[in-house]
Amino acid sequence: MGVEEGGVGKKGVCIWRWKITMMVLRVLALFATATATVVMALNKETNTFAVATIGNTPIKITLTAKFQDTPANVMFVIANGVATLHSLLMLALSFVNHKHDLKGLRFLIVTMLDMVTIAVVSGAATAIAFMGELARNGNSHARWNKICDNFERYCDQGSGAMLASYIGILFLMLVNMVNIYELKRLNNFKNVITA
Amino acid sequence: MGVEEGGVGKKGVCIWRWKITMMVLRVLALFATATATVVMALNKETNTFAVATIGNTPIKITLTAKFQDTPANVMFVIANGVATLHSLLMLALSFVNHKHDLKGLRFLIVTMLDMVTIAVVSGAATAIAFMGELARNGNSHARWNKICDNFERYCDQGSGAMLASYIGILFLMLVNMVNIYELKRLNNFKNVITA
Numbered sequence: 296m297g298v299e300e301g302g303v304g305k306k307g308v309c310i311w312r313w314k315i316t317m318m319v320l321r322v323l324a325l326f327a328t329a330t331a332t333v334v335m336a337l338n339k340e341t342n343t344f345a346v347a348t349i350g351n352t353p354i355k356i357t358l359t360a361k362f363q364d365t366p367a368n369v370m371f372v373i374a375n376g377v378a379t380l381h382s383l384l385m386l387a388l389s390f391v392n393h394k395h396d397l398k399g400l401r402f403l404i405v406t407m408l409d410m411v412t413i414a415v416v417s418g419a420a421t422a423i424a425f426m427g428e429l430a431r432n433g434n435s436h437a438r439w440n441k442i443c444d445n446f447e448r449y450c451d452q453g454s455g456a457m458l459a460s461y462i463g464i465l466f467l468m469l470v471n472m473v474n475i476y477e478l479k480r481l482n483n484f485k486n487v488i489t490a
Numbered sequence: 491m492g493v494e495e496g497g498v499g500k501k502g503v504c505i506w507r508w509k510i511t512m513m514v515l516r517v518l519a520l521f522a523t524a525t526a527t528v529v530m531a532l533n534k535e536t537n538t539f540a541v542a543t544i545g546n547t548p549i550k551i552t553l554t555a556k557f558q559d560t561p562a563n564v565m566f567v568i569a570n571g572v573a574t575l576h577s578l579l580m581l582a583l584s585f586v587n588h589k590h591d592l593k594g595l596r597f598l599i600v601t602m603l604d605m606v607t608i609a610v611v612s613g614a615a616t617a618i619a620f621m622g623e624l625a626r627n628g629n630s631h632a633r634w635n636k637i638c639d640n641f642e643r644y645c646d647q648g649s650g651a652m653l654a655s656y657i658g659i660l661f662l663m664l665v666n667m668v669n670i671y672e673l674k675r676l677n678n679f680k681n682v683i684t685a
Contacts, residue, residue, distance in 0.1 A: 364631035367620040406670055410608065410663060417609040418616025425562040425617045426624075430632070436559035437625070439634040468605060475601055478673055 313477045318389060320470045325382035327463030328416065332375040335423075335456035338362040340449035360446040367422040368453070374419035375460055378412050378467070385409075402478065409471045413464055420460040427453055508672045513584060515665045520577035522658030523611065527570040530618075530651035533557040535644035555641040562617040563648070569614035570655055573607050573662070580604075597673065604666045608659055615655040622648055 341359040348354065362368040385405060430450055433441035443450035536554040543549065557563040580600060625645055628636035638645035 360631070365629065366623055370616075370620070402674060403667070403671060407663075407667060410605065410666060413605065414608050414612040414659060414663070417613045418619075421565075421613030422616045422620040424613075425565070426620060428561055429621075434560065436555070437634070437637050439632070442632050464609060468602075468609070471605060472598070472602055475670060475673075476598060478670070479597060 310477075313473065314389065316473055317470060318386060320466050320473065321382050321386050321389075324463050324466035324470060325379055325386070327459050327466060328375045328378040328382065331420075331456045331459035331463060332372055332379060334452060334459060335362055335368060335375070336372050338368070338449060338452045338456065340446050340452075342445060344445070358445070360442070360449040362453070365423075365426055367419070367426045371419040371423050371456065371460070374415045375456075375463070378416045378463060381408060381412050382467075402474075406471065406474060409467060409474070413467050413471070416460060416467070417464050420457055420464065423453060423457050427457065505672075508668065509584065511668055512665060513581065515661050515668060516577050516581050516584075519658050519661035519665060520574055520581070522654050522661055523570045523573040523577065526615075526651045526654035526658060527567055527574060529647060529654060530557055530563060530570070531567050533563070533644060533647045533651065535641050535647075537640060539640070553640070555637070555644040557648070560618075560621055562614070562621045566614040566618050566651065566655070569610045570651075570658070573611045573658060576603060576607050577662075597669075601666065601669060604662060604669070608662050608666070611655060611659050611662070615652055615659065618648060618652050622652065 339359065339361045341357060343355050343357045345353045345355050362372065385408075388405075427450060429439060429441075430453075431441055431443045433439055534554065534556045536552060538550050538552045540548045540550050557567065580603075583600075622645060624634060624636075625641075625648075626636055626638045628634055
């Protein structure tokens with residue numbers, strides 16, 4: 296069964312193509328989640344508002360909107376930071392072992408970690424999506440006023456981070472699909488070999 | 491290659507065990523997401539508050555908290571409803587075809603749909619988690635007051651729906667893992683057969 300050793304012939308080529316596709320997708324996912332983390336972590340806007348006038352002297356207050364003010368944003372930074380580390384670790388792992396990664400327990404653990412990462416990052420991105428919607432439009436039922444009219448750049452930066460995070464989820468999903476497709480293809484390939 | 495036909499011998503038994511495991515997990519996921527959908531869709535609380543007293547006559551207002559008041563809750567109901575339909579469809583599909591489901595494009599499509607469902611439901615559950623946190627504690631930075639002190643049952647019911655949804659995600663993840671494990675196991679099994 297020369298098939299098992301890999302590295303030569305049609306199967307060898309295909310596995311390299313798969314490995315390179317995986318690495319490219321992982322790097323893209325890494326960049327997207329890293330961007331989301333940094334953009335959100337640097338999100339801070341300070342504005343000065345005139346609240347009243349005594350004589351000719353305007354009374355001003357200075358307010359700062361920071362990402363830490365909303366728990367959902369903190370979770371977003373942590374989730375995307377962990378997703379970035381996850382991509383980095385998986386990339387490092389693909390250099391450590393040059394044998395076929397679809398064997399053994401490792402494939403299952405990697406797939407599970409990918410899936411949990413997708414779920415957590417998707418949760419974080421959707422949470423800030425709805426927090427952003429609330430900040431933009433307010434909620435009259437709960438008497439929560441909109442704040443984005445005063446902190447426009449802050450809100451836009453949050454939206455940018457959200458977008459980067461969703462792009463990261465897309466790449467993480469592609470990683471998972473390519474992984475599973477390769478396992479299936481290998482399965483079918485064995486059928487051909489052994490037929 | 492009698493292996494391909496399945497249904498007899500060790501492999502046949504294993505495939506049935508896998509099919510039954512999958513069905514049980516899908517039914518559990520279905521119940522969890524259906525519970526989340528119904529509990530949230532029925533979430534409504536009406537309370538009467540005394541706001542002032544004129545002479546001996548108290549002035550009362552009646553306020554109603556409905557799930558539709560918060561966009562995140564609406565998305566939650568839709569996401570969990572779609573996940574329930576997804577589980578139902580996948581269960582129906584597993585009755586339609588008695589051949590091994592790990593073959594062909596179908597496996598990839600089902601895995602992808604499972605993954606997208608996990609991401610969407612996880613997003614919805616996390617969004618209402620943070621909305622619930624906001625309703626319970628308020629956010630002094632944004633001057634959003636807590637509302638759960640006035641609508642305690644409403645908030646508790648929302649938390650219950652969230653919990654059911656997270657349990658549903660857990661089962662959907664197990665479905666995905668069992669699916670991939672079975673594909674891998676079949677792969678290894680073929681190695682044994684053809685060695």
